Amino acid sequence: MMPLSRFTVLDLTRVRSGPTCVRQLADWGANVIKIEATDEVDTSKGMGGERHGPDFQLVHRNKRGMTLNLKSAEGRATLHRMVEKADVVVENYRPDVKARLGLDYDTLSKINPRIVLGSISGFGQTGPYAKRPGFDQIAQGMGGLMSVTGLPGQGPVRVGIPVADLTSGLYCAIGILVALLEREQTGKGRWVHVSLLEAMIGMMDFQATRWTMKGEVPKQAGNDHPTTTPTGLFQTTDGVVNLAGGGQNMWERIVAVLGIQEEAKDPDVANDKLRTKNRAKTNAMLQAVIGTNTSEYWVSRFNEAGVPCGPVYSMDQVFADRQVQHLGMEMPVEHPLLGQIKTVRAPMQIEGVECARRPTPERGEHTEEVLAEFGFSADEIAALRAQKAI
Known part of the structure; x- marks a missing residue:
């Protein structure tokens, strides 16, 4: 048993922000089921980079995998049946796509009033930009980060990691945990939604409040601190x-x-x-x-x-540092096809509990196993396969 073992999470996310959110739950034992489109629907074999590459193996670890065709009525009905027994659904579709697929909170909460829906979008669930596609670097620019990054006078510079994706995922995970805690008192779920733009502005922290409180527009300071020296x-x-x-x-x-x-x-x-x-x-x-x-x-x-x-440090020097080695940030994981791979463990430490070490699943690896756990009979599973819903 791990801290989050009692929670079942249906993961409909892609690329990075959503998977980052779900990974926070999966690392601490949540029963996470990664739901991907079937081969017929997704001929590109998913979004988020090469499946056996470092990016994909990092963000989707500690999950089981199944396929489901949400464009079919049978696929949507299967998902809704799974929602009846789930605790959390996480998605990062555009708001209009979510409603079209029957993944909106109103629909899901009628099926299961206890469900917590976590949603990540580019610009918010409503408003003039709600239907725009979201991308990390766009949020870095619109959230103000690129305007304060880099050497004075050189022009805007992006940060070397997808910081808007990562922080929106972290904020969404925190919101989901808050909603689950509240549910213990109320018995009702919540809709938690975060956008890349909101997360980026939130991460601007004191640089943002320099404007909101004092009317100061922060400038690039290079490697110097913006407000204190040396x-x-x-x-x-x-x-x-x-x-x-x-x-x-x-x-x-x-x-x-x-x-x-x-x-x-x-x-x-x-x-x-x-x-x-x-x-x-x-x-x-x-x-x-x-x-x-x-x-x-x-x-x-x-x-x-x-x-x-x-x-x-360069990245090789980071992992050669004696303190980093002492902390054990490089985490070995046994992968059935790749052998032992090394990823990066969750950065928080909880005394008496270790970060889970389950490898990223292959596409649809656990489809039948998962459906059986949700009460689907062998005949029902065979019918779904015949209908190309799974």
Whole structure:
């Protein structure tokens, strides 16, 4: 038994945002059934990259797989029958498609008033952009992230991961868990819906509230922190280090480590506000000393003084780091066709419970097994197959 073993989740999601949501539930033991279109309907064999590639194997792990033709009346009827016994349905269709397939909350809640429906869209379930197709990079641009990312003056820059997809998935998973907790008191389900645009604006955090509260439009700050100095990258004799030293207390520690007590008497760097105003001068003061020794030297010296400082890794260096190895972020999984593969475990740790390690299912691998668990007889399953509903 795992923390979420008592919940059955029907996963109708594709690509990344929806699968990211469902993976949060699957990793902690939820009975997740990944429902894909049949071969006749989906000749491309699914969305989200090569099935045996790292992307697909990451986002769809810890699930069982079945096929279902939701374009057929028999397929939709089968899904509705499964909804009767399920706890959660998650989908990321466009709002108009959802209604056409009978996956809207009004329909599902009449079948099962306890059902929790999680929906992820590009721009929201209603409004002038509701029918637009959603894509991560579009949300990064419209949510403001690209306007503050990159070096000053170089123009908008996308982040190197699909951050809108990932955060909308995380927010939706949190909402589903909230709805399940409430259901324990009320006995009724909820519709939880998140959009890539809302998630991206929410993730803009203090950069967003700089505008809503103070009317400030944040600009690109490159590797410097937008509002406090010194925080950024500094060249060493063999690379760069990341230094985070905002605030007066941290500044005094930096001054002591670098031995720049005389230089720090300059009135232009007397407090955090002035140091940020005179950022170039502040950074140059530090760079003059940091550039005389190695990255390893400065990482050690600053951390000993209680100043956050670290290297800047490529991905191979990330997994070679002794702390990352200690944390066990690289997680082996046995795949029936690929052998042992290594993926990335869930980043939270729950004492006494391990992240589940079930490989991503093959297309339709568990169709008959799952339907039998939902009460379908062998004859009914054979009929569905003959009708090309599964």
